[in-house]
Amino acid sequence: MFAAYTGGVLLISISDIWEARRKITENVWRTRLVFSRSLSEKMGTMVYLKPENLQKTGSFKVRGAMNKILSIPEKERHRGVVAFSSGNHAQGVAFSAKLAGVSATIVMPEWAAKNKMAATRSYGARVVQYGKNSVEMESKARAIMESDNRLFVHPFDDEDIIAGQGTIGLEILEDLPDVDTIFIPIGGGGLISGISLAVKSIYPKIRIVGVQPSNSCSMLVSRKAGKINEIESCDTIADGLTAKRPGENTFSLCEKYVDDIITVNDDEIVETMCLLLERTKQLAEPSGVVGLAGIMSGRIGLGKKNVAVISGGNCNFSVLAECIMKREK
Structure with a gap:
């Protein structure tokens, strides 16, 4: 159970996300959901990927x-x-x-x-x-x-930033309006805040699951405490998810709209990264596959139709080689 949080003022709404979409639509890719037959067969339910690793600049x-x-x-x-x-x-x-x-x-x-x-x-x-x-x-x-x-320009705790990330939620609902569960990586919380606000404002019953590296989970720690906490260290291969504390806005939005938060360890992240490349031919960075790692972990129940946001693909060759070597051991 999560402790109750009574602070924070929400100054962003679904209308801000629609406005963000209007502003950015000519300058970013509209990524399409991809159904993965191999991952679906492995998990015994339908798994879709939102490939923001193919986005301009390589991430959401x-x-x-x-x-x-x-x-x-x-x-x-x-x-x-x-x-x-x-x-x-x-x-x-x-x-x-x-x-x-x-x-x-x-x-x-x-x-x-x-x-x-x-x-x-x-x-x-x-x-x-x-x-x-x-x-x-x-x-x-x-x-x-x-x-x-x-x-x-804050990386996550900013209303314009959150609204921009929320456009992903609008696209998911357009491609798969009957989605049951969406798995989203969490660092500081900007991505999951925007997506969850967009999705829950339109279809409140859709389940939102956040996924964090087990050694870098400030949002989960804060949520359990019912207040924003700063963690001592962020030791993970998922270098894009190393926020020592969540933001005021992102924490408030996660409290309101996110149903569950789970963690995955670095070995699971590496395995998922290699599995994604092997089965779907998509290269993502470690941070980018954390949502999918949450699905593959079996740590939480899945719906009939599940979406994993693949948040980034900026993986350098040394990290890729390290991950492949770890998996082969």
Whole structure:
């Protein structure tokens, strides 16, 4: 059982998600659900994939970033933006900013993957490497915001970001209106907040299940406590899901709309990543397969029709090789 949470003010609604869709539709892909016969046979029920690993910049993050950047008034865009990210939000912000003619500075961790830094720079952003975790990166990004008078683009705890991610929920319902359960990775909670708000506002009975790495589960810890908690460390191969604490907005939305949160360990994430590549020929990064790993774990009951959001595909070759070697042992 989760403890009751009484804080938080929800300032976002389904109308914001429809407006986000209007804004971003010309600049992001409309990814289609893919039915996986092999995964369905393995689980004894129908499994569909929402392939945001095939999205522009390689992840869902571009949806929220695009909505945020395009929501900046023209008279403010000269200030530029600053963000912090381990990689996918960085690329989403950099890509969106370039499209809108806005300068971008991105704070990335000391351990950031080289391919994600290179991609971020290729979109014209300035990359500042700083910090070992999300708390340290955010502190640096806010310092740059103050010193350079830039606009801050939070990776998950922002209404425009959440609304942009929520457009995925609208697309799922268009492709599969009778879906029973949707499995969604959770880091800081922006993705699941947007999708769950969109889905539950239209079809309240659809079950929303969040999935976190067992060694990086600040949303689950916070939800059990009934208040936002910061965890000591985020030690997981799923580097895109390493938020030490959830946001005020995302925590409130998860409390209202998310039915269950489960965890998977790194071995399960690696196995699922390799299984996805082997059976469906889709390459996703470790963070991107965590929702599917939740389905494959058998840790929670499945519906007749289940959707796993494959949230990102920015996997470098060294991580892929490491995962394959782990699986083969």
